Amino acid sequence: MDRKREIEKRVESNVEYYVKKIVKVIAMVILAGALFFLANYVLMRLWNWLMPDLFGLATITFWQALGILVMAKIIFGFGGGGGKSKGGSHQRRKHRSNHKCSSLRRDFDEWKHYDQFWKEEGEEAFKAYVAKIKNENHENS
Structure with missing residues (x-):
């Protein structure tokens, strides 16, 4: 009987551990998505605030700002650096x-x-x- 309870507790602790990990991963994905959309929104607001007055450009929508953000990341890089080669x-x-x-x-x-x-x-x-x-x-x- 003790052996069975010990196995149950071990399985329960393993399940609890993996559930916590999954919840953390899901929370991180949601947070990363929210930050990405917030950055996109800030880009759109800054563009619409500055560019029409300074350069006479048109205002943009949220999805156009997303396109500009993606294009800028493709052109200028994603900023992560190179891991081990960086040390060299x-x-x-x-x-x-x-x-x-x-x-x-x-x-x-x-x-x-x-x-x-x-x-x-x-x-x-x-x-x-x-x-x-x-x-x-x-x-x-």
């Missing part, structure tokens, strides 16, 4: 960006001496440079 291109971009400014990065190590230079010579050199520019501007006037 990311690696190439990362490699390229690491070596893009290598000549500038080599010189960057020299900047650690900037503060010491400014304390020893920089301020005096800057004052001399400003005085030289003032004299040149005064002579040109």
Whole structure:
């Protein structure tokens, strides 16, 4: 008797699990459809609000907006990207960006001496440079 109840509970939990999955899938399909039709409606409203006034185009219906949306998706792509191939291109971009400014990065190590230079010579050199520019501007006037 216990064996039979255990099997019944297992079957019941499996059925409950699959029913929940099916309900979730149906809910997702309905939500995706609703979002698609909402996006289409927003496209239609934006078109009818902007295009006639800006460009003198005619207003469109819901189904014409759907056609424009589908045509735009066909022309410009669906935006999903490429899964695994995307990771490869990311690696190439990362490699390229690491070596893009290598000549500038080599010189960057020299900047650690900037503060010491400014304390020893920089301020005096800057004052001399400003005085030289003032004299040149005064002579040109």
